[in-house]
Amino acid sequence: MTVAVKFFASLKEQLGCDGATVEIGEVATAADVWLQATGGKSLPPNVLVAVNMEYADQNAAVQDGDEVGFFPPVTGGAE
Amino acid sequence: MKVEVRATPLAPWRELASYEEAHPELAGGAGAASVFVGSMRDSNAGDSVTGMTLEHYPGMTEREMLRLCEEARDRWSLLDLLVVHRVGALLPGDPIVLVAVWSTHRREAFEAARHLMEQLKSTVPFWKQEQTDAGRRWVEKNTPGY
Numbered sequence: 001m002t003v004a005v006k007f008f009a010s011l012k013e014q015l016g017c018d019g020a021t022v023e024i025g026e027v028a029t030a031a032d033v034w035l036q037a038t039g040g041k042s043l044p045p046n047v048l049v050a051v052n053m054e055y056a057d058q059n060a061a062v063q064d065g066d067e068v069g070f071f072p073p074v075t076g077g078a079e
Numbered sequence: 080m081k082v083e084v085r086a087t088p089l090a091p092w093r094e095l096a097s098y099e100e101a102h103p104e105l106a107g108g109a110g111a112a113s114v115f116v117g118s119m120r121d122s123n124a125g126d127s128v129t130g131m132t133l134e135h136y137p138g139m140t141e142r143e144m145l146r147l148c149e150e151a152r153d154r155w156s157l158l159d160l161l162v163v164h165r166v167g168a169l170l171p172g173d174p175i176v177l178v179a180v181w182s183t184h185r186r187e188a189f190e191a192a193r194h195l196m197e198q199l200k201s202t203v204p205f206w207k208q209e210q211t212d213a214g215r216r217w218v219e220k221n222t223p224g225y
Contacts, residue, residue: 006136008136008206009134009208010217013217050136053136053138054139054142069139069204071206072206073220074204074205075200075205075207075217075218075219076133076176076199076200076204076205076206077164077175077196077200077205
């Protein structure tokens, strides 16, 4: 199946790209998608995961055509 | 109800005035409006900050903001909500966020605006990168609001 991957903020800079399209087996979790997209890098513990723009666990199953976003803790708003 | 992510300058008080003009039903019904405006500071963690870039996750950010507003509307008795958040390049003094909540009585407006602001900082995908004399750095932590 095909999954779209997106990286944001400091994670995007560390990985040197803002995302990828990955081909992966039919049964896969968000964490599997991370490994495939990063060439086997371990998933940092503080990284947040979203599947189709909704927060998800790294063990959440992904489906063909899904978009998986990985990003650092959020820091919006103001004082 | 209006939720917006904006890449151009935000003038919160003008924004508020035009929103109220466009919603005349608020006059009379709303006994209370609670408004929060957050702006960029010129220092952070002991360093002078000369600029900031705010990044977001297009699509998800708007969705999360909308979800928070809908949750607030379910939890409190509110008449209307307006949330506008900046992205892109900012300078010290630039407004970053406007949260406005209208309700019949003050308690709901105060509580909902405060809650929305805290949730905005902790769950909505926005990331700040500061420019300091030493270079650019990502902001890693939020200051607690309570």
